Amino acid sequence: MTSVKEFDSLIKSLFYIIEDIDTQMQNSQDTLKNFTINEMHCIDYIKNAKNPNVTKLSKALNITRGGISRLIKKLVNKGALQTYTNETNRKEIYYKLTSIGKKVFDIHKKMHHAYHKKDAQFFKQFNKKEIETGINFIKKYIEHTKQQIKNF
Numbered sequence: 001m002t003s004v005k006e007f008d009s010l011i012k013s014l015f016y017i018i019e020d021i022d023t024q025m026q027n028s029q030d031t032l033k034n035f036t037i038n039e040m041h042c043i044d045y046i047k048n049a050k051n052p053n054v055t056k057l058s059k060a061l062n063i064t065r066g067g068i069s070r071l072i073k074k075l076v077n078k079g080a081l082q083t084y085t086n087e088t089n090r091k092e093i094y095y096k097l098t099s100i101g102k103k104v105f106d107i108h109k110k111m112h113h114a115y116h117k118k119d120a121q122f123f124k125q126f127n128k129k130e131i132e133t134g135i136n137f138i139k140k141y142i143e144h145t146k147q148q149i150k151n152f
Contacts, residue, residue: 025111
């Protein structure tokens, strides 16, 4: 059982380290200082999604619809998002980035690109089979964790 406890501890440590890196990246750019990590991820999703709405955002970001509504309200107030409706369905509200939202998206994307470039150097020490095994394991662990969340 020690290895399971150690694994759990390492996963949590990795999560906190990644969170710290995100925070450091965020604080290194004046434009990003006013935006939380969740807000930046929301902006990223909106930029890449077709007709993003509360339901799609909730599902993609694994945040409740109420949480997404609060997040969206903050982003609209910060001038990063604007709402629009589709001509075929005037009741459904969709979101798109403003110039501020696009700037946040671009800076965040560049920072992640630089971060992934550094990671690529680290991953070179592993062969293809080791990487595939790691990917398979992480996918299964994510599904396991999602199932645990559903069972609460």
